[in-house]
Amino acid sequence: MAGHPVRLLGADELAVDPVDAAHLLLGAVLESETPAGTVRVRLTEVEAYRGGDDPASHCYRGKTPRNAVMFGPAGHLYVYFVYGMHYCANVVALTDGVPGAVLLRAGEVIAGRELAESRRPAARGTSDLARGPAKLTTALALDRGHDGVDLTDPASPVRLYAAEGHDPAAVRSGPRVGVAAAVDVPWRFWLAGEKSVSAYKRGGRRRPAPGATT
């Protein structure tokens, strides 16, 4: 395999159902360039969110200034602020005013490890650098200032490169993490065997289901 990513993903490839876009994103490489340097992450875990009929989506109850990007063209970055202290990043899917996005849950840092560790001292020397949605944005230094950035534009500070031939058989699916609604929809996808895949935690205020991974 090549040592660094080559082909940018195109907006047309991402203008599909979030579930299909999620599969495209597994193994894809997200690159964030800042004055301090560049960090690259190979995505190993994602979740699909669809507006309208998906009660877990931020778009379920209509368009707001915060989620407006999700209603826009595919291939843009949707960044939102949660729990008063963390950011989460999504890649917008679909288009034509139909809201949809794929949450970037976790990845493996493949370049700029030192810089990422300086941003996440707690994870120094571990595989926890981008093992979680907010950890990933911290490692890449993404914040709401990146909301709406076009990931398919070579001139953007944040870019998305196509996956380079990972084994499709390694893809696993299951319920989304931290979501109380629509837990029966297996819209979380990850690459089997990757150390950077986050642990499953059920959303809402209930206890984990019997037999769930602990």
Add this chain to the structure above:
DNA sequence: TTATGGATTTCCT
């Protein structure tokens, strides 16, 4: 206008 809870992480017991 006030109240509530969240697509989380980290630190304490």
Add this chain to the structure above:
DNA sequence: GGAAATCCATAAT
């Protein structure tokens, strides 16, 4: 295993 930290959108007065 449990709770705190802490901003914003949405729901309820």
